[in-house]
Amino acid sequence: MGYNFFNIKEVSRVFNGKLQEFRASLGDAICKGKNITFADNDITYVLKLQYERLKKKGLEMEYDIYSRSYEDKNKGFISGSNWQDAHYVSTVCFSPFGVKRKVKKDGAVRFSDNRKSVLYETITDVVSGAHPDNDPICCPNCGAVSTIAALQDGCSYCGTKFQMDDLFPKVTSYYFLDDAGLTKREFKTDYLRFYAGTLAGLYILGCILNGAVFLPQNLIKSIPNLIAVLLGLTLGSVVLAYILYGYFLILRLIVRAIASAGKMGTAGSRRSFETRMKKVSPEFSFEYFTSKALSLIKTAVFSEDERELLFYEGAGLDPKMKNIIDLNYGGALGCIGFRDEGSFVTVVTKAYFDVLYAEENKIHAKSEVFSATFRRRTDIPVNLNFSMTGIACPACGASFDATKNRTCPYCGTKYEITTDDWALVELKYN
Ligand SMILES: [Zn+2]
Ligand SMILES: [Zn+2]
Structure with missing residues (x-):
């Protein structure tokens, strides 16, 4: 992804603290199903699915994300590009780390690797002066759907009170890229x-x-x-x-x-996507779309049955995808084509991933290219705080978890994801 390298600066102490805590709790979230710190609910949901996949395969995984800054171990994250809507601003931050993975079955090590990576985290904050008090948000403690204002008074389900600092900024996307540069x-x-x-x-x-x-x-x-x-x-x-x-x-x-010649072919995708989508809504950025696309693909791959997912509208996935135990963005998402149908836009993409498979008696890593197609309404503005685990009913305004109910439990209106956000309409091997 091409960032604006003239815009690079060190992130604030508050941002850095949250980014580091997220990084430190990521390994245990994947391998032990523990809580992930300062993450939004969609990340929490994907990590839970990934942990359940490992458990179902009877595998034990170690995931060690260690510092590669030899000179200064506390060297912080650096921020690249950012984008914003009316209420929220998202910033991509990155820092070099090493990732050691080890997969065990019945106590024996079946796979291990150690990669030099750069960890990218997107952190989303409330725009200063904006008051998104009534926006839906999930309680970081119990996961129940609430509003930003209500959580500050105390969650109506578990009673936990939150300060704005607990809720925002929060990590809304992350991925590792192999480090091509020399240390x-x-x-x-x-x-x-x-x-x-x-x-x-x-x-x-x-x-x-x-x-x-x-x-x-x-x-x-x-x-x-x-x-x-x-x-x-x-x-x-x-x-x-x-x-x-x-x-x-x-x-x-x-x-x-x-x-990486194949990936190079995707270099013009940012421009073609933004030229096309900014006409619809000026908030559309390629980074926002990329982080959304990665989240949807990961959720579909790690889910037990993707057809139960609200945002997935395609046919059953290739059974091979259900052997995936780790899925890392390979650094390129190419837009192959756009299609307009009334007030809907369909985007066909080629997504590069580094995949870890657990098959019968073999655990192996492989680079894969997926063909993923997304659809969205073009007459609804972007909401960077949108989460499928906490949506507002378009009919009655009540908030509910759309991963659990497709119909609003308050008024009975059937909820369609494409009302508010991107849906994944096809996912297959390229
Ligand atoms: Zn709660
Ligand atoms: Zn409703």
């Missing part, structure tokens, strides 16, 4: 190797060209000669090592570019 430590060891190699090469070359002149016993006879030779050798080898290292870096980048 400082990698750079140092790589360069030192090149330098030592070049120095040795020059010395040998010198020996061949000048007979035995450079052999140590000859050099020691003349100290000034020795100093001159050492200086020349040092300077020459530094320059040569830099040049060789430059070529090596270019080669490495070319190899990586070829490996």
